[in-house]
Amino acid sequence: MHKNxxxxxxxxxxxxxxxxxxxxxxxxxxxxxxxxxxxxxxxGLFCPGCGMTRASYACMHGNFAAAIRANLLGMILLPIAALxxxxxxxxxxxxxxxxxxxxxxxxxGLFVLVVIGTFTILRNVPIYPLTLLAPP
Amino acid sequence: MQWYYAQNGSQKxxxxxxxxxxxxxxxxxxxxxxxxxxxxxxxxxxxxxxxxSIIAAPMGVPxxxxxSPYTPPSTVPREYNQSSAHITNYLWQAIAVTVLCCxxxxxxxxxxxxxxxxxxxxxxxxxxxxxxxRAKQWCIAALLSFVVIVIVALLFGxxxxxxxxQHLAPSQP
Numbered sequence: 632m633h634k635n636x637x638x639x640x641x642x643x644x645x646x647x648x649x650x651x652x653x654x655x656x657x658x659x660x661x662x663x664x665x666x667x668x669x670x671x672x673x674x675g676l677f678c679p680g681c682g683m684t685r686a687s688y689a690c691m692h693g694n695f696a697a698a699i700r701a702n703l704l705g706m707i708l709l710p711i712a713a714l715x716x717x718x719x720x721x722x723x724x725x726x727x728x729x730x731x732x733x734x735x736x737x738x739x740g741l742f743v744l745v746v747i748g749t750f751t752i753l754r755n756v757p758i759y760p761l762t763l764l765a766p767p
Numbered sequence: 768m769q770w771y772y773a774q775n776g777s778q779k780x781x782x783x784x785x786x787x788x789x790x791x792x793x794x795x796x797x798x799x800x801x802x803x804x805x806x807x808x809x810x811x812x813x814x815x816x817x818x819x820s821i822i823a824a825p826m827g828v829p830x831x832x833x834x835s836p837y838t839p840p841s842t843v844p845r846e847y848n849q850s851s852a853h854i855t856n857y858l859w860q861a862i863a864v865t866v867l868c869c870x871x872x873x874x875x876x877x878x879x880x881x882x883x884x885x886x887x888x889x890x891x892x893x894x895x896x897x898x899x900x901r902a903k904q905w906c907i908a909a910l911l912s913f914v915v916i917v918i919v920a921l922l923f924g925x926x927x928x929x930x931x932x933q934h935l936a937p938s939q940p
Contacts, residue, residue, distance in 0.1 A: 712863040728809045735859040737884045
């Protein structure tokens with residue numbers, strides 16, 4: 632157990648809790664200073680992460696349908712990534728590497744990137760069924 | 768120094784150095800079983816840890832004469848594979864950081880991360896380690912810049928709220 636690392640993680644969790652509480656109370660449109668997405672501001676296109684603030688707000692209020700509507704891929708990838716990150720952080724704090732590190736092979740990594748890329752393109756097409764992929 | 772070891776995927780330990788040496792010497796732990804102790808970057812097969820592999824029970828000792836026709840090259844690639852197993856490619860971390868944090872720093876992280884496995888396959892371990900390190904650094908940079916942006920946004924929000932309250936107070940008699 633490493634004390635400084637534990638402190639780092641606790642501070643990070645505190646920050647996450649503050650942000651989550653803000654989003655939970657005020658909703659995605661009620662945030663006083665929301666930096667927004669640089670990509671959306673610069674290009675007007677939806678990036679793969681667009682809609683995640685809405686999605687997390689909907690999730691925290693138990694409205695999973697709205698969350699999936701705001702960002703389908705994010706709702707699939709975020710829980711997986713959160714688990715993987717928790718697993719690594721746990722090992723980092725304990726200062727003992729996990730026996731089986733999560734190792735994404737190049738092929739699967741490329742596949743994930745292609746899925747993300749396709750999702751990004753599709754959600755920017757302004758034709759009916761595809762507009763469901765764009766944040767409302 | 769306490770050792771941890773793993774057999775058939777289950778972790779055991781900590782055990783004392785002497786006990787660990789005993790297990791290795793007796794052949795209870797084979798060259799492919801994984802081990803770790805404090806200070807090691809990652810779990811390694813026993814054959815890759817010099818202090819352990821040197822005392823390991825040599826294979827086929829009972830009939831050493833028969834063992835001699837063994838051709839070393841057949842075992843070499845296997846060892847190389849094992850040595851490469853611990854160069855982390857940071858690919859999933861790079862993808863996660865790029866998509867979730869939405870910061871441009873994630874892109875170089877993905878590029879370096881994607882190079883690691885290829886370099887390992889070609890046997891360029893130093894280059895693979897360097898790419899792995901770069902990927903890690905870019906991941907951390909992306910994460911930290913995201914954290915800084917979030918903190919700044921929160922501060923702006925708090926300051927804005929305080930100013931607005933001050934501004935509104937006199938106009939509400």
